[in-house]
Amino acid sequence: MSSHRNEQIHNLEDLVQRVSKELSLSGDCKRKAQEQYKSLKSNGVPRLKEKYKELEEVVKMAETYDIAGSKEARVEFESLLQSRTGQEHQQGPKHFAQTLPSGNSAQKQEFSKTFAGPVSTKSADDSHQKRSSSPTRADGTITVSALEYKRLVESEKMNKAKVEELTTRLSSYVSKQLKDGNPNIADLSDKNRPTKLGEKFEQLYDNEWSDAFEILKSTLKDEDKVVQILVDITQKVHEFCCDFAPQQLDRLESYCMVPMQNIKWKVQSNNGDQDLYVHRNSEDKTAFFELSKFMKDCRKSCATASIPALRVMFKDYVYKEHFTNITLATPIEIFIDKCVEIIWLMSVQDPPMDLRYPTPGEKLDTSSFKHYRKKGTVVQQCVWPAVYLHKDGPVVSKGFALPQ
Structure with a gap:
């Protein structure tokens, strides 16, 4: 289940189905939780909390694992329990943003502004089914529920993190490829370059x-x-x-x-x-x-x-x-x-790297060797070898040769 902690749960039904599949619950508990959810959603049934203990156990389990959306599912669960007539069911369960204390209209308005549009009063089921086709307003903005907005924000953060990681890995790979076997690119951090x-x-x-x-x-x-x-x-x-x-x-x-x-x-x-x-x-x-x-x-x-x-x-x-x-x-x-x-x-x-020792009788290469004791054009004796970046590569430091 840990692999899904960052995947948004959209409503109580989504939570029941997810937890039933992936957490180590007994088969009887899974079955009763699903039945109790359907019963809780139906019209004219008792709202006694003890009648829904398996369903509450699923919600508690989700809260224990800190699954995204578990708090909202808890709000929906409590809201359904408080409904004593079929009217709330016909209108759909209250959105978790509507559970703010009555009279706190300023807070509700501020909450709506935060999510760039009015908070939807449709049921969580409708929101879950239609989240891929959210309504477009006249000004071109799209109205989404708070749950959907939170899911999109988390998804965007994850995508940005993945892009940053891949960019870093690509940069490191390109850098290594450029330096691999290429002595012309020096690693300035290497004291023995x-x-x-x-x-x-x-x-x-x-x-x-x-x-x-x-x-x-x-x-x-x-x-x-x-x-x-x-x-x-x-x-x-x-x-x-x-x-x-x-x-x-x-x-x-x-x-x-x-x-x-x-x-x-x-x-x-x-x-x-x-x-x-x-x-x-x-x-x-x-x-x-x-x-x-x-x-x-x-x-x-x-x-x-x-x-x-x-x-x-x-x-x-x-x-x-x-x-x-x-x-x-x-x-x-x-x-x-x-x-x-x-x-x-x-x-x-x-x-x-390579060292070169001039042999007696060859022409003295002044691009690689300096004169030792006297001037001349033909090598009599090598005094100190010249250093090359690699075999047949450029000179790193000149040597010394004694001319004839």
Whole structure:
């Protein structure tokens, strides 16, 4: 019955039929309530309230559930009980607006103005039957009963709420569609958006790279060799993150699919709690259609949680394998940690950001790289990679190259 609480009840008969169908009343109570309504409407019958206890029970039940129109039905019920001759029945039951205290004509007039027309004195039955064809006055306005007016107002409020909800959902959907896989539309609320990561990568070169350069130069002396070591570290971090990112995404999707198809149910029984398992592959081929997009968004929002473990893994395995002769001094370790953090955040963008390392002998592209130490047109050595919004995309921050 809760699903009908906002649906207007138009009169006592409508209330009896609705409640009889949908509330858990006994069959005898339903039958008697309907018979008592017909009896109450008939002419020349006793008006003793105790003769209509089942009908009153239905009205009370409607009031308990706060069904729209139950108050008006109560007024009609009481009005019929007060009628001691058949005259009221011939004229129809009083409209609930007419039950205002006698002599309060000003209040009645004010009530009529509120509903943009005179209050109808026709029976509730006539109003219910003719509510779809209300009379039109000479000035073009339509006269409706107060019950009908209240029903229309509530209906309009519900329709407005539905339109507002659908508009919000459509706006959200369009916004997501525009940003989905489109790096050219930036989410300004994201502190790790591509432009910010490009700025952090430049700061990494100015600060941590310089500190690591100085500590290596103090032992190796050869500047070009020191530069190459730092470039190699950066490139290995990039390869490591690019290799790990799709593996992590596959696992996330798998973790989500498993509990959706492997159903585990904890059941309480006389023998104690027990776990029941059932596995079935999805019959709906589109069930996981948008899962990859959802997992990318989820990983991106939680990407910083992976950084501490990625730092340890890189230093314990990749660095020890490829840089066995380079002591992991504190400035170098700080440089590696910062490298892993920024490049990992670049790798989880959708699509992933890209780094480019110019090779010796190629023409120096001044739109992507700045000169290091001297001018020239041909690359001798990469010093710092350039950052791109995505593969073959626009430059986010320029790198450095040592020309011949």
